Amino acid sequence: MRPKDEQKERAIRQKAIEMIAEQGLDGLSMQKLAKSAGVSPATLYIYYKDRDDLIVQVCVEETLRMFRATLENFDPQMSFGDGLRIQWLNRARFCMANKWSVAFTEQIRHSPYHSRAMELIGTEMSDVLGQFVRNNVVRGELVRMPFEAYWSIAFSPLYQLIKFHFQGRSFPNHEPFVLTEELLLQTMQLVLKALTP
């Protein structure tokens, strides 16, 4: 029998990510995707059941890739300062090196596809993070608060900075914005100040 062409599979996935990232969810048509990936429209239906399935599957793959990068060198037993720093650096590194993936994921996150993808992903990421938080609350290194409040302070500033960075000019009356590692760490220090007793 004839094996699947991995290069084609990669091309389809990558082009789908770029099309959605650049033109939004309604910018992805199966025919345009096929043409831009250099395959026949019918080929897409060998790899994916239909358009919805394609979007969900690609979303799952990218999210898992991001999770793996985020957990590199991270251990939930770490001190709060160390753990937060590694998380910020890992997430920032991944996002900076995967601009398309970030924009793609952002498109999906605010769409009906997001919850369908999350169901397929499992709880490892939030399990590990939950353990990290609990450990440090017990040790007194972290203020006790609902997990959502913790997450909103700990990470949403980071992702907001990354969005500003990719937007270039974030506010109409401001200079273009560039996220440096120095500013990243400075901002993280302020977040740390908010979260530690």
Added chain:
Amino acid sequence: MRPKDEQKERAIRQKAIEMIAEQGLDGLSMQKLAKSAGVSPATLYIYYKDRDDLIVQVCVEETLRMFRATLENFDPQMSFGDGLRIQWLNRARFCMANKWSVAFTEQIRHSPYHSRAMELIGTEMSDVLGQFVRNNVVRGELVRMPFEAYWSIAFSPLYQLIKFHFQGRSFPNHEPFVLTEELLLQTMQLVLKALTP
């Protein structure tokens, strides 16, 4: 001559917001919108030049409505603590009372329509906010930092909390999340701690 039917105009706008909020940008078709608003497809083209124009115009209107609500009772001369509290409460109140509008805006924000809408909106909002920040840096009530870093700490946790609230169950292994005014103010206190010297 015959005047425009304001009720029809409102119905079109509201249904467009709901359709995009619920089904994403590619869930909005002109024919379905017309049917759900109770008008002929051709009528849409009396109010809007084309589909893109409809999306952009509605986005501009909703954003301005949100800006007006945000600036209520706010003065850039306020102390940092007072100003931040009013901003948080205004934004939270608007979002809580305008679920569809929030989900709609979130859809647009991560799409190619966003920048086209922002060009039409003007700089009043970020002017006022910029003045507020500058005043309080001068007074020593606020750490000096790039405006984007300030914004990311000051407001992105708030919007993240609101997203969690509307998502219901934010993390697969957690209880459903409800944003209370108490938790809102507690979180704001931590943000304040991060930003004040």
Added chain:
DNA sequence: TATATAAATGAACGTTTGTTTATTTAAAAA
């Protein structure tokens, strides 16, 4: 080398898309 099998395709399917056109309707102005 021949066979079996799944990958890959081009062409076509019936819908749905955004938009236009010719016509009718309603209300302000005469």
Added chain:
DNA sequence: TTTTTAAATAAACAAACGTTCATTTATATA
């Protein structure tokens, strides 16, 4: 009341949509 004017419509357009099908192509195995 009549006239004027723009709102509103139903019906239709070509183009693009997601998807399927009959056929061809390529490769692992026998």
